[in-house]
Structures are given as C-alpha cells and as structure tokens.
Amino acid sequence: MATRALSQRQLEVMEALWNSESGMTASEIVRSNDELQINTVQASLRSLVRKKYIKVGEIVYSGTVLSRSYVPLISKEEYLEMSCQALAKFSSSSLLMASLINEENDRETLNELEKMIAQRKKELEKGE
Amino acid sequence: MEVSLGSFITCFLTVLFLTVYVFVTIYVKKDVLYDGMKIVFLLISIILVRMLVPFNFSFTITIPSYTVLPPIDRFLFSFIGGTGIELAQVLFGIWLVVTMAQILRMILRQRKFRSYLRPFRVKDLTRYPRLYQVLRENDVADLPVYIVPINISPAIVGVFRPVFVLPRQEFSDRELYYICQHEIRHYRNHDLWLKLFIDLVLCAQWFNPAAYFLNKQLTLVFELSNDQGILASCSELQRMEYTECILKVAESRQKNTSYYVGLSFVDIGKSDLEMRTNYIVSEKYRPKKGRFLSMAAQYVLMAAVLVASFMIVPEGSSMQQEVEETTLGITPENSYIVKSESEYLLFVDGNYMFSLLYIPEEFAELPVYEEEDMR
Structure with a gap:
C-alpha cells in the first residue's frame, strides 16, 4: 500500500488523475496542466507506479500511437487522510518551525489557566 | 584551523554558560520583556554559529592547564592496543559521523514534513477573505498558506522558503488577528534563523545535555519575547483576549492525561504555557524602567563570551611543573x-x-x- 509522500510534480500528476473519471495517458496529463512537461510526467508516472500510487490501465490509441493509460490506486481522500496522520506525528520541537503552542498540555493545567484568565477578565470588566 | 580537546571544552562550556544565562533571563531577571533583548539574541546567534565548529583558529590564545587536562590528554592521545590509532582520533570520528547523521536526519525530517503538507496548500487565498485581509494588511499576502484538517498549532515553518500553517478550525476575527500577528512577528524577526542555529548546535553537541536544555529554553524565550512585542501597546483586556486565544489553540491540542511532573522552585517546573500566561497576566512580569545599564551590561557580557569563545582555549601543557623548576x-x-x-x-x-x-x-x-x- 502506498505510504510515501509525493513530490510537487507527482502530486500534480495525481491531481490530474483524481480529477479524471477514467485513466489518462501521459500526453493527456500534460494537456490538463500547463506547468507539466512530458519528460517530467513520464518520470513521475514511473515513480508513482513504483510507489504503488497508480497502476497501468488500458492501452489506448493516442493519435496514431498506442499509449498506456494510468489509473490511481489510492483516492485523494485516502492520500489526504494518510498525510494528516503523518503530519500529526511530527512535533514542533523536531522541526524548523515557530508555533503558537509548542507543547501539549494536560486538561488540569488548561482548566486552571482558563479560570485564572476568566477571573482576571471579570475584574477588569468590573473596573471599567 | 585544528581540532583539539580544548576547543571542544570551550564549546561545551559556552553552551553551558548560555543555558544558565537564558535560564536566569527567563526565571530570575525576566529581561525577556525588553526590546533590547533582540541584540542579545543576535549575539547568541553568532555564538551558536561558533559552536558549530569546535576548532582552534590561528589567533586562538591557549590557556595552559598543568593538572586537569594533561592526564585527560594522555588518555585520549594514547594508542589503542597495538594499532597506530589514537583514541582521540576514534572519538573524533564518532563525533563527526553522529553529527553528520543528526544534520541529515534534521534535513530529511523537514523535507518529509513539507512533503506531507503539500496537498493542503491554499491555492486561492481569496476563498478565505478574513485571513487574506489580515495577511494583506501586514504585507505578507505572498506567504504560502497551508490549512490542515488536524489539531496542530498555527506556525511559521521553514527558513529559506517559509510557509504559514493553520489548523482547519473556526477562529473569530480577533483570534485570527492575534494568531497572524504572532506568526508574522516570528517571520519578520527572523526567529527561525536562531532556531536553525540552535538545532545545528544540537546536532554538533549531541553529547552535551545542556544543549537540549538550551534549545528548550531558547524556544520559550522566543515565544515570551514575541508575546510581549505584540502586547506592548495592548490594553489589559486585549492581553486577556490574546491569552484566551492561545489557550483555545492549546486546548485543541491537549492530551488526555497529565504528563508533566516537575519540581516547583520559583517558576521552574511550570510548563511553557503557564510561563507565557504568567508573563502576560501577572503584574510582576511587567516591563520596568531604568534598565538601560542592565541591558548594556548584558551586551558587554555577551560580546565578551563571543570573543572568548573564538579566542580562548584551554589546553593541557606537556611540561610538568617539576621539570620547569629544574630546567x-x-x-x-x-x-x-x-x-x-x-x-x-x-x-x-x-x-x-x-x-x-x-x-x-x-x-x-x-x-x-x-x-x-x-x-
């Protein structure tokens, strides 16, 4: 089952396949997105087959040549779900990021702090 | 440039000093409250860059040690078994390999995170008009935004190609404003460069427990300083609103069971969130006037540490004292x-x-x- 993250180009190829109701050939994928080049698409398709994100579908006529079409093995929703699960495992301390909150806090601490803030707000509103 | 035991000791002691300094700044002197701390952070950044290269330079001044370091030197530079290899060479090799592995791990982890984040990029920010307005008002409408359907904290990610990450959660206009202000301030202050340096120092000083503590404390210092910068011109009520916003985000990330057990001495032992709340809410954490001399003293201290970390290295002296007296x-x-x-x-x-x-x-x-x- 596919589990590895996709590169930008691979993701764009998958987006094209997810948006199509049937399999697509490499040239059809290129035509669906101005930013994609045929060589990049073909390299991405090979990689996606290896990663088990897509499989070869029917052999179709594309103009005067026979071409392989490709169909996704994983839906967009499944990929997004997998990405969410993977993202949830990262902690902010292990990444180059500045978070609003850097740690997880227990319920008791949060309750105490919320009570403190609510109390202080009440005092300030009374004072006004 | 050359590597020696003394240069490693200098880096080790400098990190230890910085750890103590940041601890005192947060918990004792509370100097985080002052804008002048930015210059201190800049000096700390330069010191951290120095910590990445535990080498002696041609201008280094050696402080000879006749008692403590010579026996360690003799042990480290002894040959292993019948080989012609010194123990120090083996240890240096281990240090280098582990450091490179840590750096590679850090890079791969960051790349992996960005890869999984990719499908959640907001291609058309105008679909989120309130967010778009706040970003435009702060001149950062070009910053790539990712909205993720999990409970993560809003964050700025990355140094070279920073992106803004938000959880898919309902925020009021005011909350969105505070969140964006907080992250944009991190972005504008280039705080992630300092985070990058400390992460690299952690890779190089993987054997030094003080480095891990320093990392945690510096992270807290960024947040405290950022909070204070945003709230400097806010009323008391706005400070409470801001804190409520932080708590709301923290609540969405809360664990079910308590995990933190620590000593309670001054404020140590409290979580970062409690420290931040205290700094925002409590009267004793308000900026005080007349701290110019104190800040100037800190600049001098940090500059001295910076110079010392480059210039001064303790080394074991091979000349024994009795030999010196009889020659x-x-x-x-x-x-x-x-x-x-x-x-x-x-x-x-x-x-x-x-x-x-x-x-x-x-x-x-x-x-x-x-x-x-x-x-």
Whole structure:
C-alpha cells in the first residue's frame, strides 16, 4: 500500500488523475496542466507506479500511437487522510518551525489557566 | 584551523554558560520583556554559529592547564592496543559521523514534513477573505498558506522558503488577528534563523545535555519575547483576549492525561504555557524602567563570551611543573664562557656547568672571557 509522500510534480500528476473519471495517458496529463512537461510526467508516472500510487490501465490509441493509460490506486481522500496522520506525528520541537503552542498540555493545567484568565477578565470588566 | 580537546571544552562550556544565562533571563531577571533583548539574541546567534565548529583558529590564545587536562590528554592521545590509532582520533570520528547523521536526519525530517503538507496548500487565498485581509494588511499576502484538517498549532515553518500553517478550525476575527500577528512577528524577526542555529548546535553537541536544555529554553524565550512585542501597546483586556486565544489553540491540542511532573522552585517546573500566561497576566512580569545599564551590561557580557569563545582555549601543557623548576635557560644575560688553555668552561647563573672543546653555534652569542680576566 502506498505510504510515501509525493513530490510537487507527482502530486500534480495525481491531481490530474483524481480529477479524471477514467485513466489518462501521459500526453493527456500534460494537456490538463500547463506547468507539466512530458519528460517530467513520464518520470513521475514511473515513480508513482513504483510507489504503488497508480497502476497501468488500458492501452489506448493516442493519435496514431498506442499509449498506456494510468489509473490511481489510492483516492485523494485516502492520500489526504494518510498525510494528516503523518503530519500529526511530527512535533514542533523536531522541526524548523515557530508555533503558537509548542507543547501539549494536560486538561488540569488548561482548566486552571482558563479560570485564572476568566477571573482576571471579570475584574477588569468590573473596573471599567 | 585544528581540532583539539580544548576547543571542544570551550564549546561545551559556552553552551553551558548560555543555558544558565537564558535560564536566569527567563526565571530570575525576566529581561525577556525588553526590546533590547533582540541584540542579545543576535549575539547568541553568532555564538551558536561558533559552536558549530569546535576548532582552534590561528589567533586562538591557549590557556595552559598543568593538572586537569594533561592526564585527560594522555588518555585520549594514547594508542589503542597495538594499532597506530589514537583514541582521540576514534572519538573524533564518532563525533563527526553522529553529527553528520543528526544534520541529515534534521534535513530529511523537514523535507518529509513539507512533503506531507503539500496537498493542503491554499491555492486561492481569496476563498478565505478574513485571513487574506489580515495577511494583506501586514504585507505578507505572498506567504504560502497551508490549512490542515488536524489539531496542530498555527506556525511559521521553514527558513529559506517559509510557509504559514493553520489548523482547519473556526477562529473569530480577533483570534485570527492575534494568531497572524504572532506568526508574522516570528517571520519578520527572523526567529527561525536562531532556531536553525540552535538545532545545528544540537546536532554538533549531541553529547552535551545542556544543549537540549538550551534549545528548550531558547524556544520559550522566543515565544515570551514575541508575546510581549505584540502586547506592548495592548490594553489589559486585549492581553486577556490574546491569552484566551492561545489557550483555545492549546486546548485543541491537549492530551488526555497529565504528563508533566516537575519540581516547583520559583517558576521552574511550570510548563511553557503557564510561563507565557504568567508573563502576560501577572503584574510582576511587567516591563520596568531604568534598565538601560542592565541591558548594556548584558551586551558587554555577551560580546565578551563571543570573543572568548573564538579566542580562548584551554589546553593541557606537556611540561610538568617539576621539570620547569629544574630546567635552565642559557642566555647571554645569565651565562658566559671562560676560555682556558685547552677548553671552554660554561657558567650559568655564576655556576660552573660543564666544559666544551669548542664553542658550538648555539652558544655563539654568549660572552667569552679569558681565564686570566676571571682571576
């Protein structure tokens, strides 16, 4: 089952396949997105087959040549779900990021702090 | 440039000093409240860059150690078994390999995170008008935004190609404003460069427990300083609103069971969130006037640490003290030669040392007297 993250180009190829109701050939994928080049698409398709994100579908006529079409093995929703699960495992301390909150806090601490803030707000509103 | 035990010791001690300094800044002196701390952070950044290269430079001044370091030197530079390999070479190799592995791990982890984040990029920010408005008002509408359907904290990610990450959660206009202000301030202050340096130092000083503590404390310092910068011109009520916003985000990330157990001494032992709340809410954490001299002293201290970390290195001295006391230097000021009939007599500090058949080149500058002149 596919589990590895996709590169930008691979993701764009998958987006094209997810948006199509049937399999697509490499040239059809290129035509669906101005930013994609045929060589990049073909390299991405090979990689996606290896990663088990897509499989070869029917052999179709594309103009005067026979071409392989490709169909996704994983839906967009499944990929997004997998990405969410993977993202949830990262902690902010292990990444180059500045978070609003850097740690997880227990319920008791949060309750105490919320009570403190609510109390202080009440005092300030009374004072006004 | 060369590697030595002394240069590693300098880096180790400097990190230890910085850890103590940041601890005192947060928990004792509370100097995080001052804008002047930005200059201190800049100096800390430069010190951290120095910590990445535990080498001696050509201008380094060596402080000789006659008692503590020589036995360690002898142990480290002894050969292993019958091989011609010194223990120090093996340890250096291990240090280098682990450091490179840590750096690679850090890079791969960051890349992996960005890869999984990719599908959640907001391609058309105008679909989120309130967010778009806040970003536009702060001149950062070009910052790539990712909205993720999990409970993560809003964050700025990455140094070279920073992106803004938000959880898919309902925020009021005011909450969105505070969140964006907080992250944009991190972005504008280039805080992630300092985070990058400390992460690299952690990779290089993986063996130093103080480095991990320093990392945690510096992260807290960024947040405290950022909070204070945003709230400097806010009313008390706005400070409470801001804190409520932080708590709302924290609540969405809360664990079900308590995990933090610590000592309660001053404020140590409290979580970062409690420290931040105290700083925002409590009267005793408000900026005080007349701290100019204190800040100036901190600049001088940090600059001195910076210079010392580059310039001063302790090294074990191979000359033992008793050897120093029993050796003599032969100089034209304390020595002379007396020429007798068949030989030359060397005197040092007025004492006869030994005789020579001829004057060697090394003693060519010593004064020579005839025997008759000395009677």
